[in-house]
Amino acid sequence: xxEKGFVFPYFHSIKKYIxxxxxxxxxxxxxxxxxxxxxxxxxxxxxxILTEITDFQDTVKxxxxxxxxxxxxxxxxxxxxxLLLGECKFKxxxxxxxEYEKLMxxxxxxxxxxxxxxxxxxxxxxxxxxxxxKNCKLISIEEMxx
Numbered sequence: 001x002x003e004k005g006f007v008f009p010y011f012h013s014i015k016k017y018i019x020x021x022x023x024x025x026x027x028x029x030x031x032x033x034x035x036x037x038x039x040x041x042x043x044x045x046x047x048x049i050l051t052e053i054t055d056f057q058d059t060v061k062x063x064x065x066x067x068x069x070x071x072x073x074x075x076x077x078x079x080x081x082x083l084l085l086g087e088c089k090f091k092x093x094x095x096x097x098x099e100y101e102k103l104m105x106x107x108x109x110x111x112x113x114x115x116x117x118x119x120x121x122x123x124x125x126x127x128x129x130x131x132x133x134k135n136c137k138l139i140s141i142e143e144m145x146x
Contacts, residue, residue, distance in 0.1 A: 050076040050084065060109040070106045074118065082112035088120045095121040095138075097128040120144065 056072040074086030087103050089095045100119075107117070117136040119125070124140050125133070 050078055052077040056110065058109075070109055072106060072110065075110075076116075082110060082115055084116045084118065085110060085112065086118040086120065090120075090122040092123060094124045094126045095119055095129055096126045097132075100129045100133055 053074065053076050056075040057069070059067050059069050062068050072085055073088040074084065075082060076084030076086075085107055087095075087099075089099060103117075103119070107115075117133075118139060119129075119133065119136050120139045122141050125138050130138065
């Protein structure tokens with residue numbers, strides 16, 4: 001049985017140790033049983049090890065004490081600590097200023113101490129987002145399938 005996991009952030013650092021192929025569904029496939037993790041220098045990986053990856057949906061009180069729903073597409077934890085937050089936009093236009101500002105508003109309600117912020121976008125990012133999202137890793141479709 002093949003083990004599956006979230007390896008995108010690690011891929012560039014471990015690809016020299018593995019054989020990677022695209023499956024019939026177009027997604028990358030890795031046989032984890034063949035990876036010799038003893039050979040991997042995890043010090044060269046600038047990304048936390050995550051023990052749980054999920055999404056986040058909740059209703060919170062905003063500054064005006066009104067209940068508002070929030071949703072985070074990707075929430076990565078190591079134990080109880082939230083280390084990564086991500087937003088995924090797969091639409092026919094670039095991730096824009098409005099979406100970026102909404103994301104920044106939502107993450108204020110997440111109990112995390114300086115998490116890594118990742119934004120995945122099918123059609124890239126507007127110039128505003130590229131210039132202002134210095135605290136985020138912007139990932140285009142090309143980078144997902146490099």
